[in-house]
Structure formats: structure tokens, C-alpha cells
Amino acid sequence: xxxxxxxxxxxxxxxxxxxxxxxxxxxxxxxxxxxxxxxxxxxxxxxxxxxxxxxxxxxxxxxxxxxxxxxxxxxxxxxxxxxxxxxxxxxxxxxxxxxxxxxxxxxxxxxxxx
Amino acid sequence: xxxxxxxxxxxxxxxxxxxxxxxxxxxxxxxxxxxxxxxxxxxxxxxxxxxxxxxxxxxxxxxxxxxxxxxxxxxxxxxxxxxxxxxxxxxxxxxxxxxxxxxxxxxxxxxxx
Numbered sequence: 001x002x003x004x005x006x007x008x009x010x011x012x013x014x015x016x017x018x019x020x021x022x023x024x025x026x027x028x029x030x031x032x033x034x035x036x037x038x039x040x041x042x043x044x045x046x047x048x049x050x051x052x053x054x055x056x057x058x059x060x061x062x063x064x065x066x067x068x069x070x071x072x073x074x075x076x077x078x079x080x081x082x083x084x085x086x087x088x089x090x091x092x093x094x095x096x097x098x099x100x101x102x103x104x105x106x107x108x109x110x111x112x113x114x
Numbered sequence: 115x116x117x118x119x120x121x122x123x124x125x126x127x128x129x130x131x132x133x134x135x136x137x138x139x140x141x142x143x144x145x146x147x148x149x150x151x152x153x154x155x156x157x158x159x160x161x162x163x164x165x166x167x168x169x170x171x172x173x174x175x176x177x178x179x180x181x182x183x184x185x186x187x188x189x190x191x192x193x194x195x196x197x198x199x200x201x202x203x204x205x206x207x208x209x210x211x212x213x214x215x216x217x218x219x220x221x222x223x224x225x226x227x
Contacts, residue, residue, distance in 0.1 A: 009154065032214045043118070043204055043218035044157075051214075090156065100145045100164075100208040102216055106156035 002027045002093045006105035014113045019063075019078040021108050023091035026072065032094040033074045034102065035065055039087045047089070050074060061085070086112045117141070118219035120205050126225045133192040135203055135222050143209030146188035147216065148172075148180065151202040163188055195226045 007022040025031060032051050036044040048059025055067045061084075065076045074091060091105040121136035139146065145164050149157040149172075159172030161180040169180050177199060181189045188207075192199055202223050206216040 034215070036218075041123075041221075041223075043220045044206075044216075045218070046215055049215060094214040096214055100214050100216065101147075101159070101162065102214070104157040106154060 002031065002095050002103045004091050004093050004103055004105035006089075006091050006108050008108055009106065010109050010111065012111040012113055013081045015083055016080050019076070019081045019085065019110065021076040021089050021091075021110065023065075023074045023076065023105060024072050025074060025091070025093045027093055027095065029095055032096055033065075033067060034092040034094070035059065035063070035074075035076050036090045036092060036104075037061075037087050038090065038107075044090065047076070081110075081112050083112050083114070086110055118205055118207055118217050120203075120219040120222050122222050123220060124223050124225075126227065127192075127195050128227055129196060131192075131195050131226075133195050133224065133226075135190040135192075135205075135224070137188045137190070137205030137207075137219055138186055139188075139207040139217070140186065141207065141209070141217070142185065143207040143217075144185070145208045146182065147206040147208075148178075148188065148190045149204045149206065150174070151204055151221070157204065160190065195224075197226050200224060200226045 003026045005024045034049045035047040050067045058064045092102045118139045147162040148160045163169045163182045179191045205219040208216045
């Protein structure tokens with residue numbers, strides 16, 4: 001069975017500082033991994049996804065994530081935080097089954113300090 | 115672009131009322147999903163459907179039912195709303211072969227008083 005653990009329900013960084021949001025996964029099959037972002041009062045939007053090609057995945061808004069099989073991790077990073085990055089971020093894993101089900105983490109709310 | 119729309123952004127209902135939440139997608143996706151989102155609990159799957167008239171229970175189906183009469187439309191029904199069903203409800207669809215990505219609607223914030 002698949003599962004996702006996001007470390008830290010709230011993370012605060014200063015504007016211009018490195019953003020690091022942690023995600024560890026568990027999967028019995030080679031997984032597909034996703035990061036979604038949710039801005040206030042909106043639905044979820046895909047930031048990036050890992051589909052077993054390159055282990056370093058680049059997404060929108062300057063975010064990237066690295067798949068590390070040995071650590072079962074898929075941490076999200078951005079070199080320099082911007083005020084507009086304040087949002088909730090969800091890591092998710094798919095077992096690539098017929099029904100496209102995704103298991104989501106509990107989310108990490110990112111706060112940007114001026 | 116894929117578009118998933120939900121019938122209401124905000125909804126206020128009374129305890130015991132029957133509530134319908136509608137979701138429509140315009141990309142001919144086979145799979146559709148209903149989640150509820152609560153602070154600290156992330157997204158929890160209520161029901162999903164992989165074809166017209168087909169439905170499967172998710173992790174928290176109690177108190178809910180669904181209907182999928184047409185491919186593009188997936189409805190969530192609260193037969194008798196209760197205060198513990200106050201939540202954000204998110205609809206999603208997927209169906210691009212080999213993609214596994216889900217596309218989300220804007221959400222409906224339901225308050226049951």
C-alpha cells in the first residue's frame with residue numbers, strides 16, 4: 001500500500017531564502033510522485049510530477065524536486081522564496097493503478113516572512 | 115486546458131437537509147473523484163468513479179452517496195447533512211493514459227448549521 005509523510009505541517013522562511021518542504025513515501029511498486037499547491041480558497045494545482053524518467057524534476061514557479069529511491073524521499077525546493085509562494089503544498093503518490101487513485105500527504109503550509 | 119467546475123464555491127445548509135454538490139469536467143476523462151479537505155487531515159477520498167454508472171467507495175464514504183449518469187458529471191450527495199460534514203469538498207478528474215495526474219476543481223466550502 002502507498003503512503004506519504006510530509007514533515008512539518010507549517011514551515012516559515014524569509015523572503016529570498018531557500019524553501020525546503022520534505023516528503024517521504026512508501027510504495028510497493030515504482031511510484032509516480034506529485035507535488036500540488038493550493039492557494040487560499042482555491043483547488044489544487046499541479047506543481048510537478050516524477051514519472052520514472054529524470055530524478056530531478058522541474059516544475060512551475062521555479063520549484064523542483066529530487067526523487068531519491070534510497071531515501072524514499074521526494075523533497076520540494078526553491079532557491080529563493082517569494083511572497084507569492086505562501087500556500088499549502090501537498091505531496092502525493094500514485095500506484096499507477098487502473099483507477100488513477102492518488103494518496104495525498106496531510107499538507108505543509110508555507111509562510112513567507114518579509 | 116482541462117477544466118473542472120463545481121456548482122458552488124460556498125454553500126450553507128441546515129442539519130438534516132439533502133445536499134447536492136455537482137462537478138463537471140470537459141476533457142472526456144474516465145475517472146472522477148470526490149475528496150473532503152479538513153485542516154491537519156489533508157485530502158481524504160470519499161468516492162470515485164472510473165466509468166459512467168460505476169462507483170467505488172473511498173476512505174470515508176459514510177454519510178455520502180454519489181451519482182454518475184453522464185461521463186462529464188459526478189455528483190456528491192449528502193442524504194441528511196450533519197454539522198460534522200462542514201468541510202471543503204474538492205472534485206477531481208483524470209484519464210490521460212499513463213499520466214495519473216488529477217485535475218482539480220476550485221472546491222465547495224460547505225457549512226452545515
